[in-house]
Amino acid sequence: xxxxxxxxxxxxxxxxxxxxxxxxxxxxxxxxxxxxxxxxxxxxxxxxxxxxxxxxxxxxxxxxxxxxxxxxxxxxxxxxxxxxxxxxxxxxxxxxxxxxxxxxxxxxxxxxxxxxxxxxxxxxxxxxxxxxxxxxxxxxxxxxxxxxxxxxxxxxxxxxxxxxxxxxxxxxxxxxxxxxxxxxxxxxxxxxxxxxxxxxxx
Amino acid sequence: xxxxxxxxxxxxxxxxxxxxxxxxxxxxxxxxxxxxxxxxxxxxxxxxxxxxxxxxxxxxxxxxxxxxxxxxxxxxxxxxxxxxxxxxxxxxxxxxxxxxxxxxxxxxxxxxxxxxxxxxxxxxxxxxxxxxxxxxxxxxxxxxxxxxxxxxxxxxxxxxxxxxxxxxxxxxxxxxxxxxxxxxxxxxxxxxxxxxxxxxxxxxxxxxxxxxxxxxxxxxxxxxxxxxxxxxxxxxxxxxxxxxxxxxxxxxxxxxxxxxxxxxxxxxxxxxxxxxxxxxxxxxxxxxxxxxxxxxxxxxxxxxxxxxxxxxxxxxxxxxxxxxxxxxxxxxxxxxxxxxxxxxxxxxxxxxxxxxxxxxxxxxxxxxxxxxxxxxxxxxxxxxxxxxxxxxxxxxxxxxxxxxxxxxxxxxxxxxxxxxxxxxxxxxxxxxxxxxxxxxxxxxxxxxxxxxxxxxxxxxxxxxxxxxxxxxxxxxxxxxxxxxxxxxxxxxxxxxxxxxxxxxx
Numbered sequence: 244x245x246x247x248x249x250x251x252x253x254x255x256x257x258x259x260x261x262x263x264x265x266x267x268x269x270x271x272x273x274x275x276x277x278x279x280x281x282x283x284x285x286x287x288x289x290x291x292x293x294x295x296x297x298x299x300x301x302x303x304x305x306x307x308x309x310x311x312x313x314x315x316x317x318x319x320x321x322x323x324x325x326x327x328x329x330x331x332x333x334x335x336x337x338x339x340x341x342x343x344x345x346x347x348x349x350x351x352x353x354x355x356x357x358x359x360x361x362x363x364x365x366x367x368x369x370x371x372x373x374x375x376x377x378x379x380x381x382x383x384x385x386x387x388x389x390x391x392x393x394x395x396x397x398x399x400x401x402x403x404x405x406x407x408x409x410x411x412x413x414x415x416x417x418x419x420x421x422x423x424x425x426x427x428x429x430x431x432x433x434x435x436x437x438x439x440x441x442x443x444x445x
Numbered sequence: 446x447x448x449x450x451x452x453x454x455x456x457x458x459x460x461x462x463x464x465x466x467x468x469x470x471x472x473x474x475x476x477x478x479x480x481x482x483x484x485x486x487x488x489x490x491x492x493x494x495x496x497x498x499x500x501x502x503x504x505x506x507x508x509x510x511x512x513x514x515x516x517x518x519x520x521x522x523x524x525x526x527x528x529x530x531x532x533x534x535x536x537x538x539x540x541x542x543x544x545x546x547x548x549x550x551x552x553x554x555x556x557x558x559x560x561x562x563x564x565x566x567x568x569x570x571x572x573x574x575x576x577x578x579x580x581x582x583x584x585x586x587x588x589x590x591x592x593x594x595x596x597x598x599x600x601x602x603x604x605x606x607x608x609x610x611x612x613x614x615x616x617x618x619x620x621x622x623x624x625x626x627x628x629x630x631x632x633x634x635x636x637x638x639x640x641x642x643x644x645x646x647x648x649x650x651x652x653x654x655x656x657x658x659x660x661x662x663x664x665x666x667x668x669x670x671x672x673x674x675x676x677x678x679x680x681x682x683x684x685x686x687x688x689x690x691x692x693x694x695x696x697x698x699x700x701x702x703x704x705x706x707x708x709x710x711x712x713x714x715x716x717x718x719x720x721x722x723x724x725x726x727x728x729x730x731x732x733x734x735x736x737x738x739x740x741x742x743x744x745x746x747x748x749x750x751x752x753x754x755x756x757x758x759x760x761x762x763x764x765x766x767x768x769x770x771x772x773x774x775x776x777x778x779x780x781x782x783x784x785x786x787x788x789x790x791x792x793x794x795x796x797x798x799x800x801x802x803x804x805x806x807x808x809x810x811x812x813x814x815x816x817x818x819x820x821x822x823x824x825x826x827x828x829x830x831x832x833x834x835x836x837x838x839x840x841x842x843x844x845x846x847x848x849x850x851x852x853x854x855x856x857x858x859x860x861x862x863x864x865x866x867x868x869x870x871x872x873x874x875x876x877x878x879x880x881x882x883x884x885x886x887x888x889x890x891x892x893x894x895x896x897x898x899x900x901x902x903x904x905x906x907x908x909x910x911x912x913x914x915x916x917x918x919x920x921x922x923x924x925x926x927x928x929x930x931x932x933x934x935x936x937x938x939x940x941x942x943x944x945x946x947x948x949x950x
Contacts, residue, residue, distance in 0.1 A: 299867075339919060341922060350819060359800070361856050375943065387790065394822075400925075412914075
């Protein structure tokens, strides 16, 4: 028996080490693959493992998340710091990737806490605790909905921002295009000649 | 008439098929023609996968003999196929492809082995494309669909590749080793396959001489009855087929998908845990091509808790290959369609899958697989959630009902919440706001190629417009973080208030 506790402890310790070395990358485009991530992060150090976290419960279109395990915690911190100081973009711009230090709860296959046993008890309708439990259940569901609502709001805001930026960039681009065309066409040159302006300063 | 014997092999379903005869020297040994193992039926001369500890790739072999010794020891004699990699030294001048196999022939080390039946990891489809009158010619569709193709042989004695087939291998006539007159389908519904009954009779067994030999696994001396080949020693230096299976379960679990009709009580089943490993969980659904599946499985295999010889972990391994190599999402969807899926909420966020499984086993006598939902961006870190795949629809519905009607309170005072089925997820490919694309390629086009990856990922420098745009995004993210924190604080207060209302906590 004690050996299994020992084993569990060892496993858990290893897991914690792994967590310290790992980085959670979120706001990844759906086109990003493990290969892309690996190449992108190799500049920070050796990438040991990449695992994408699938979305199993949120009923909205979300960007991807991935858990990246680096060689050691120092490199992991470097990744996080760099991405905080400079917006880092993968496979597209300008939406940057966010990096957070990993936590145990982010791993769905985490080992159990050694020595912990979950106790439970059944509560009957007659007991007053039943009412409390029922309300707690409802609270859980309400909180869940609140979080989802916040998430939805955030996603909407993101779309708005994206649209706004896109519009701005397109407008600028069109302006540039127009100017280029003009230059190409020679109209600008002709006008300059007409008005005696020297264009060569550009 | 096929005799059905039900034998409990730990967690895996097993049933013998048609009997053949008893051993010559040892009458306690019973030979069979077929059996059903873990819901697949296998017959003589079927091609199967076998796993070797520590190897990422499975081995492919052909079942030559099946028997059971006293003490419920089931054995199979396997004739090996070689992959081109295995015999690369001797392959000069012979072209080969990934799907190619070479059937071992001749005599010597590496021709065949006796293994416990539980070493089988699954059925494999191998089509023989040999142009020979004894070989039913396969259609091009069959060739395409097959896992492997073989047309050549490798003589283990002379270590040479043979293009022309030998008359017999390991005492079995060639015609039995080639394509079946009926197609070999890897997926069987549970039925007993009686292979060409005319072909096999006891005289077949008597032809072969006495046994000697053997393999590395715990076989006792009772094997004399095995009409073996005449190789006395199969030393295992190069080819160590000590097949022990290590489980690669996704979440330390042994799952079992029984038919709903079966009313076996899962409580008597022992469950063994193997430590969790990070399982590469790509979101893309994988076509069941063996090598890619196994490459995944093989990652970081080393720290297994229990290396159980044969049995129960093999169940997990087997299952994990045939079902769970579907990534979790597909598994959950499948269970949802079958009505076996439960969704649990209001768990402590630090619970792990095995703890939840234990809990369910104790509280409901429920044998199941749990997938804990990881907490990332939009998840509420105060509440843990998990999907539970049960054995049957009934179990799932009953459990949910019970949890609903009565209250199951866990250690920290939270009552368990459960729902049937899974949450609706958006079906279409996720759109991703925020990446700008301009036709003329002004802004960097999105490229996914490997070598371009570095070019498409970069840190933005402060003097670009891109930087400014990125800043706007970062602002938005920060806003979300702050709002979330505020919300969580409030929720936590509410939660505390309720918990304190318990009378005896």
